[in-house]
Amino acid sequence: MVIQKKHDKDNVIIHNKTRLVVRGYQQEKGIDFEESFAPVARMEAIRIFLVYAAHKGFTVYQMDVKTAFLHGSLKEDVCFDDDILVVQVYVDDIIFGSTNPRYATLFSDLMKSCFEMSMMGEMTFFFGLQVNQSPSGIFINQSNYVNYILKKYGMNTCDIIGTPMDIKDKLDLDHIRTPVDATKYRSMIGALMYLTSSRPDIVHTTCVCARYQAHPTEKHLKEDVKTPSRVHSVEKNFLEKNS
Structure with missing residues (x-):
């Protein structure tokens, strides 16, 4: 059993989490499980996403998939036109945004219809990054x-230094x-x-x-x-x- 405290962007405890885990090290591939993995976005990809969002001036939202490990992976191809919807997934945490606000809403509704989701509104804290979105750009800090x-x-x-x-x-x-x-x-x-x-x-x-x-x-x-x-x-x- 894993017991954790979840914090928000201000390091305030928002709720306690308890999770049962299995002894994965005792499992054998092909017998107990097939090839599996959790989608993990690289920090470079997240930063590029935020730069693109700031450049295009659209809002980035955040959501969390509850018990994500119980759901299978999506195998269908996803296509888009001139209006782009960008999604970054880190295990069960998701950030997304679109140049067309309607697409962001459609994606949010689709996810809620398929999974039990925690909608967290505009992105403020993700992957250790504190994010502040404004009309002139995006502030990120840790x-x-x-x-x-x-x-x-x-x-x-400690004394503050310039370089x-x-x-x-x-x-x-x-x-x-x-x-x-x-x-x-x-x-x-x-x-x-x-x-x-x-x-x-x-x-x-x-x-x-x-x-x-x-x-x-x-x-x-x-x-x-x-x-x-x-x-x-x-x-x-x-x-x-x-x-």
């Missing part, structure tokens, strides 16, 4: 996750300085990799620091902790309508 990282690594009161890395101080293997906890270092890298979903400005720094996960030293850790400080200074990314 401020809740940023605050979680800062608290986890004891950086709540995530000093270009004059190039990283190398550095066999001279004192080694640091490699597990903690890798954990910080993983946390920052997830943040790159909404913060392309930290991609280079995070990837450079990730090169030294095998034998990190104080020098590498010093550069690594600069990135959350930079993220803390600018938490939002704006997808402008006419960009």
Whole structure:
């Protein structure tokens, strides 16, 4: 049994979830199950979707399929004309929007007629992204996750910096300085990799620091902790309508 608390975009608990799970590791393919998978949209696809929505000026909505694992997959081909309906699926969570509002309504009604759905209105929180839609564009951020990282690594009161890395101080293997906890270092890298979903400005720094996960030293850790400080200074990314 899995017991979880579900949070909204403001990190407020909205309801408790309980789910029974099976011992999938004891099953054998071809005997207990056939090929199966859950549709999972890549973060890149979600960002492209939001950029397209901002460019075309249409609203993105969100819904959740209840007990999605009980339903079979749709095999029919889906065609569209000049008015496009875009749908992104992450297991049982769905975001969708259309250049023609009627298509969004038709899709919503179709899903409700086939499955038990939780209609969540306009997209505000999906896949860890906090989303604010406006006529001029779309704001995306992960401020809740940023605050979680800062608290986890004891950086709540860290100084804000303007750039995530000093270009004059190039990283190398550095066999001279004192080694640091490699597990903690890798954990910080993983946390920052997830943040790159909404913060392309930290991609280079995070990837450079990730090169030294095998034998990190104080020098590498010093550069690594600069990135959350930079993220803390600018938490939002704006997808402008006419960009």
